[in-house]
Amino acid sequence: MKAILGAIAVTFLMSTSAFAGPMNCVAEIGQLDANDDGFVSAEEASGVSGVMANVDIDGDGRISPQEAVVVCQTTALNDVFEPKN
Numbered sequence: 001m002k003a004i005l006g007a008i009a010v011t012f013l014m015s016t017s018a019f020a021g022p023m024n025c026v027a028e029i030g031q032l033d034a035n036d037d038g039f040v041s042a043e044e045a046s047g048v049s050g051v052m053a054n055v056d057i058d059g060d061g062r063i064s065p066q067e068a069v070v071v072c073q074t075t076a077l078n079d080v081f082e083p084k085n
Contacts, residue, residue, distance in 0.1 A: 025072035029055060029063060039064055 032040045032048065040063035045051040057067045 023072075026065075026068050029068040029072070030065075032063075040068075 029040060029051070032044050032051065034044050040051070040055075042052050042056075042061050045063065051063070052061075055063045055067055055071045057070060058064075
């Protein structure tokens with residue numbers, strides 16, 4: 001997962017000048033992938049408030065690297081880890 005997220009993050013970074021926040025966001029989400037399968041499951045994210053609700057765009061119960069990048073491009077890191085109202 002970390003390698004996949006890293007590659008996606010580099011691609012994203014090359015397309016924007018405001019890269020510090022999104023890169024940190026993607027890295028923080030990637031740290032939740034305990035089994036390194038490339039996805040963050042609901043179980044892996046269970047200890048972090050709001051992550052699944054805020055990042056699992058397609059509602060399949062896991063966070064893909066693509067979902068992490070999309071959310072991190074448009075959302076501040078502190079908003080990713082807080083429940084939506």
